[in-house]
Amino acid sequence: MGGRSRARKAAAVLGVTGLLCAALGAVMILLVPSLIRQQVAKNVRIDPSSLSFSMWKEIPVPFYMSVYFFDVMNPDEVLQGATPEVQERGPYVYRQFRRKNSISFHDNDTVSFRENGSFHFQPDKSRGSESDYIMLPNILVMAASAMMEHRPAGLKLLMTLMFTTMGQRAFMNRTVGEIMWGYDDPLLDFLNKYLPGTLPFKGKFGLFAGLNNSDSGLFTVFTGVKNLSRIHLVDKWNGLSKVNYWHSEQCNSINGTSGQMWPPFMTPESSLEFYSPEACRSMRLIYQEEGVFQGIPTYRFVAPKTLFANGSVYPPNEGFCPCLESGIQNVSTCRFGAPLFLSHPHFYNADPILAESVLGLHPNAEDHALFLDIHPVTGIPMNCSVKLQLSLYIKAIKGIGQTGKIQPVVLPLLWFAQSGAMEGKTLRTFYTQLVLTPNILHYIQYVLLALGCALLLITVVYQVRSQGCKDALGQPGGAPWSEGPPSPRTPLLQEPSPQALA
Template sequence: MSISRSKLAAGLGVAGLMTAVFGTVLVFVVPLIVDQQIVKNVQINPHSGMPYTMWKDVPVPFFMSVYFFEVLNSNEILQGEKPVVRQRGPYVYREFRQKDNITFHDNNTVSYREYRQYHFFRNMSIGDETDIVVIPNMLVLGAAVMMEDLPYAMKLVLSAAFKTFNEKPFLRRSVGELMWGYEDPLVDFLNNFFPGMIPFKGKFGLFADFNNSNTGLFTVHTGVDNIRKVHMVDSWNGLKKVNYWNSEQCNKINGTAGQMWPPFMTPETTLPFYSPDACRSMELVYERSGEMLGIPTYHFVAPKTMFANGSVYPPNEGFCPCRESGIQNVSSCRFNSPVFISHPHFYNADPVLLQTVDGLHPNEEEHGLFIDIHPKTGIPMNCSIRLQLSLYIKQVSGISETGRISPVVMPMIWFAESGYIDGPILDTFYNNLVLLPSVLDYMQYVFIALGGLMLVAAVFLGICNKSSMNNESHVQYPCHCATCTPFI
């Protein structure tokens, strides 16, 4: 009996020790295995199967929601009164993205052009593309500011042209026309007599050059040699920096193309990206941790300094000439047109801007820019990039169409590009990168606990066996030899 207990104790001890050692090894090995799988799946590798296909043809649904600031008192504005606007929308468009002209290079970079297509989604919109909206006429009020310093005679010619083509200072057009363009003979006139003044020919529209277009030639790192550089931009249209701005720092092309970032993030990580539409690099900062449908996320937002002017945030001095803080002059990359970008409703901007226009109501929930990202992979789970376009308008002598307009940065439109992972893609993501690592994580502690219990059981059996043997050695047995006193 004691021999079997001894063997059982020894067997349990050996098994327990091996199980505990295996669990301890898993503590160190599982994170390495998970990290290797992440590296394998986030590299841009044409032989990686589904990860490459998802990078090439982004399967995540993207939407562009557009809001117009309809002018309610155009006649009064021409008399110098404060503008009053009303937000119209959203008018929602499904955005399809596809990378083309993909070329891999020997230095572990890849070049591509990403094409965009937009399709109107009526069931997600408040209104239709046939809705009529009144907004400032950029071809009149924008051109007037651009021509302000020209000889008086030239401005008279421009004003006469406006009258000839029946151009008014405020447009009354359908949403579809304002978005994707409408025929305007003034465009041909300006191209003929003021070449280079406007960047397009034919139709004029706020997003006329967006549909069926690409964002330029991006060359990004594949991450094959260094996963910390994956998706980071090496060059854009062959450039390492742009020349729109007045400082080296502001002209730098930093970060990614804005869709994915390198993995293994910490709260100290930032999200830099280059936006061709904004003509500059921008950077988001960590705000808090959270989760989306069970997947851990980091919530990144725009810092208050993103569109601050040079006096509030000196590094932004290179983006000047500046006006109030919170709006950025992009005329240098928009053919000198007096256009400004900002957060919608002048959120995070100088309160003075809100005093010059009635009808604006900024708040973080509706107008803040954010990205929720899975920190282990650098893949966004939910995002909304929100920007506003405004036009600087004023009275310009010699151009009667400007009336007595008081100088004002006039909001025209704001839009939000948003996307989120959902459906089968979310399930695959959760199973491979959240559930499986969690199971492996639990298994290592199960093995350690099981091994510990087996070792305890082995020790207990050993103690019992030793106690039993000691008790047996003290038992008095009867004598059977001739000299012993017989039992009675």
């Protein structure tokens, strides 16, 4: 009796425990995804109380800019009409630091900021030093010559004499440091003195002089506190909702984010759009594939082939023209009128004629395609490498002797890769809070549901078997055999007769 009573109590405890586990697991399955979304929404918004605010304010990921120059090997021959031959030099690697300041929150769910950047040369990661000499086209001479192409012959003659007096030539031999961060040039001093306003800068001239220890303008973006779907999207840049560099409203529109974070809860149908002040336009990347970075699930986004396509290949880009071959974008309107072009390195994804017109170029996806690996739940980049090339359109200008007999060609100057990957303590914290913990909760809910169902099944089996025993043994407490006269059909044992034994 005591044993059966204890068994019944144990079965009851198992049943109640199983029911609770199953109920808790079912509740977690229903509520955990919603709770995770709420926590992500709370912690990715631009708010001093969010976990990602410090990451947004000062990016903890080490960023590097690797610069590769195209050293012109035959400048004298090019002046006589030969095909340019270049040799890639580098990388010259710089550590890039970014920090937002002048942060100001507004009542319309936006925040304004400036982001200061600085670059520090990394000799141990570089192949060469900033004192290396590179032969490149003289950008100021070629740009000034291009601007004079349709001017009167007298003005061209005066410019030729001025170039000669100042010792200016079509090609220049400068150090990496000078090309990057600036050098003094008598032509620049002359233009600023006698033609003020012709150039948007004063002092030294360098391709990256405006980026070091400076900012890219005043960005105003949505915080996501009131409307999460608009988080990080640019509301205005330098007080503008669109620029006026291009020839169509679509090309002038400022779309996407400032290029560092994107709205959370992405899908393969999502795209990455951002405004780049350096390119003077918005760019849009498209989803390519799923991946994993250091245990963190990612979506890889890449540039579509139409990113720098000309208007005849991709009509929406007509506003960026006048265009040359497809695959390069004319940025002269936002670069003081100089015939500069933006593209992928080595003219990757561009009209093949561009790479064939310059000896020494080898475009390929592995080395020259750009990508961003984004954690789709938070919209935060895990690993990225953005690669772009700057080229100069050069040709002989009749009446300006310094340009010789140069055949028209888009000549690459340099290409650079801005790369960064989350690592160290930041990566571990991100993985623990946004990957490991949700995964643990995900497994716990199904373990609880399975455990509860198993315990309930054990209880049911016990009850069925217990009821079967009761039916076989009769009512609890009764004798196993009834007393009274034997059934007529039950044979009685009798002593065998002597005849049977004989």
